[in-house]
Amino acid sequence: MNMVVCVKRVPDTADSEVHIDASGKDIDKSRLSFGINEYDNYAVEEAIQIKERLEGNVTVISLGGKESDEVIRMALAKGGDEAIRLEDDAFAGGDALAVAKALAAAIKGLEYDMVFAGSLADDDGYAAVPVALAELLGVPHATYVKKVEILEPGKKAKVGRELEGGLMEVLEIDMPCVLGIQSGINEPRYASFKGIKQAAKKEIALKSAADLGLDASDLGEAGSWAVLEQFTPPVVGEMAEMLEGEPEETAAKLAAILKEKGLV
């Protein structure tokens, strides 16, 4: 089984404050930490687990600058075999479609049975790359995948898609195919020290837009579905009544409110 995993380096904003920068079209990333998109981390694990069960090869691919090497090397350290990074100034400003076009151009040249990508990116939340990528490659797809069972290596798989309310839709899909992987599908491993050392020595093949045969209309804003005009803080409803003070005071105030409302 030849597998490809698409990974993206994203800022960790789940537990941090997010500030719009002076352009109004980006955020101030200076105080944010970065790492692999959480959903992609599950995609990497799924590919590596299948490789361990059935043998095969895992190619890690990412679109981004040199700083993405850190995310790629971590996937190699966990069990990835080869790596490709798509780097070009012309990729800047592209949305899910432009990213999918670049990934498709790179993957077309590879022998693959399954392509894995996170079903969603933590930053833009488009959830469109895996499905658009499949259409560009001309292969079947399924996204929000939370279970993968290989029925016949290289030929057929049974996958479970997570629907609303936790219901699972089970379907059979032919290979080659693209699967958008949902978080929680597996337990992503930590890389071993030995794996990290070995991954540090592996080569990451670089491909530019020209190497991929992409022209200007496929790239950046021109290759995108839409252009981001402006970020604004979200419109919030009536804000909560905020309880102020040291933990001792806020806890006492809240406990008193809950008691008064008959909730404790």
Place this chain on the structure above:
Amino acid sequence: MKDIFVLMEHRRGDMRDVSVEMLSGAGKLGGTVVAVLLGKDVDAFADKAAGFADKVLYVNDAMFENFNSALYQKALSALIKEHGPGVVLMGNTAQGVDLAPALAVELEAPLVTDVTAMEMDGEKPKPTRTFYGGKLDAHLTMKDADLYILTIREATFVADEPSKSGEIVKTDNPVSEDVAYRKFLEYVEPEIGDVDITQSTLLVGVGRGIREDKNLPVVEELAQAMGADLAASRAVVDAGWLPSDRQVGISGKTVKPKLYLAVGISGAFQHVTGMKGSEVIVAINKDPDAPIFGIADYGIVDDLFKVVPKLAEKIKELKGA
């Protein structure tokens, strides 16, 4: 203005709410609203849709009994080519997300997903969507095209009362044969656990802010002091710290307790959808801009590890008194 197609979403005998919401919202954009219904013997859904649409295109065929994005894509692509709508709306749901990007690529139509607000600039939609888990709104301009596709977040539009009586047009299935490369097999129900949180009166919801499973006793102690059950955000369940039957949100349960105390939960839409109907909502989070404070009744901005043990202590004191 060209027609607006709205894809009706249904599953196992229920038309999903987002369908009527989208028809209601589309009715305010201008243009003729066409409900597109693919299904097997779902005449009742066609009748329902007709109350909100100017026209219902109804394809009745066994191949549409259950959702299969490959078949939906073929059918929609053919219907769009035949009727030439200017905008296609579908839910930003497990169905819509599995379908819209492929359809957009096939038809070379610009797509914006997970839209939370939209208006029309002539024939062209101007959508708004969120970035960074709901921490920012992004205002977008779509590329000029003959057709635009948007997936709409649930509850973006408010469902009206039925006020139309659109013509139901039974349409021949444009898809001549089933596909072999993707086949629907079955639905599998979620696992049932020891506590049914949809029945709980008091819930303490735990989020990513708890950081590690070894910190769980901090919230467990609070829940015990309150006599509450523990619920969880997706991140906590994905990490395996609490079982999936405790998950609140779109892919988990919808709860309406008397009190929902959210601890270390930022309040992403996916979670909030499942708990916003709670009678009283309290949030403890260290990020003052966390969206959870926008729906909470009471909030504390602080380190949960400092506040939660104190709160457990105070509640024990009050209960003892």
